[in-house]
Amino acid sequence: MNASPPSDEYVGRPPEGARAGAGAAQRSTRKLLMGLIGSGIQRSLTPRMHEEEATHHGLRLHYQLIDLDTTGSNVDALPNLISAARTMGFAGLNITYPCKQAVIPLLDELSDEAAAMGAVNTVVVRDGRLVGHNTDGSGWAWSFRRALPDARLDKVVQLGAGGAGSAVSEAVLRLGARELVIVDREPERAQALAQRLAKLHPASRVQADTDAARALAGADGLIHCTPTGMDKLPGLPLDESLLRPDLWVAEIVYFPLDTALLQAARAKGCRVVDGGGMAVGQAVGAFRLFTGLEPDAARMDRHFRQLIAQRAAEEARPDATPRSPS
Structure with a gap:
């Protein structure tokens, strides 16, 4: 099953002015509901990366964590969660451990990349259909070549x-x-x-x-x-x-x-490459699929590194609350 590129009617695609980089007054005020399904994801920085980048494009985006650990659930809950996301009008979902392969039978269509990789980390909801993509590979490649171009x-x-x-x-x-x-x-x-x-x-x-x-x-x-x-x-x-x-x-x-x-x-x-680049790279690809807009990868990477530094500083404080194992 092959997924075609998002059309102009694709959920969440702002008007032409926004795609062309028009001023804030011309940008779309469309609201987007996104989510991440996985286990132990409370500390994920993905919501903040997507929400921050959306503001630069004049979009109002809410990104919801759907953590299987907080409800004592497992991959068996996926069918109900996917059905609920479709019903509730989610524009898209990110999928992480342990659901990247288990989600495939629940989708209507797969991109060539997702089919080749046998795993899905991004689901786009378009015209009521769920299309599975994988931006992990492209995200890793972007990060690797950026860090070690001559490897x-x-x-x-x-x-x-x-x-x-x-x-x-x-x-x-x-x-x-x-x-x-x-x-x-x-x-x-x-x-x-x-x-x-x-x-x-x-x-x-x-x-x-x-x-x-x-x-x-x-x-x-x-x-x-x-x-x-x-x-x-x-x-x-x-x-x-x-x-x-x-x-x-x-x-x-x-x-x-x-x-x-x-x-x-x-x-x-x-010589080493940290995992942050892949986290940013996959988010860049997912944002592009979710919104139809071209994200600023360098800006997203700077924001991600700032978030990591802020979290490290907060956790280093003597009065910091011990973090949860999740």
Whole structure:
């Protein structure tokens, strides 16, 4: 199923003056209702990124968190949530862990990218139909090339074959990786992803392995696509002795922005890419799909970094309330 580009009638598309960058008096005052479905998302900065960027385009956007953890729910709640979003007039939804793959059967249509990646992180509601997209891959690629434009891609190792890993693996192959080795704690999941990618790219370019040390031999770079290192799942996803100075390391975790993996890699002399760039890049793509407007990526990145710095300063105060595990 392929999704066509949003038409001018697409929900949330402001009038021509707004798209052309007209003054505030000419801009649309259309209200947009957006949301994010996932687990443990109370600390997400996505709502603030979207709402702030919307103000620069004269849009009134409310972004609602729909956190499965706060209601004791799981992915089984997805059908009801998706149905409710359609009924309540949501213009779109972002989808995150653990729902990126489970949401697919509930949608009417998939973009080529989402179909290729087997995961959805953005759902656009248009004329009552739910169209699934994936901006994780393009967001990661934008961040990676921005940070390491000259990085070698002869051999790349990726840890993690879940929803985000599916998107990133497709993106790195599109960037030109000659060989991609996927390692996951569930070998069958890594193998399934490798087999799916081999249907879209030459089979010689992708393989699965069960041993990170073996996979990293002769590798140019390491991409980390598991939850390990998040505030609620601290630690390293692999033995730090496997890191070496000639290896670049790209992270997708951004809470915290400077993960244990990045700290260890930097100490070894590796060039690193933090997960914040991907968070911004995927939001840029989602905003474009939701509104039909062209966001200012640099402005969104500056705003994101400001939010991260503000949060770090707040949490460093002696009187700060201990943060929730979520």
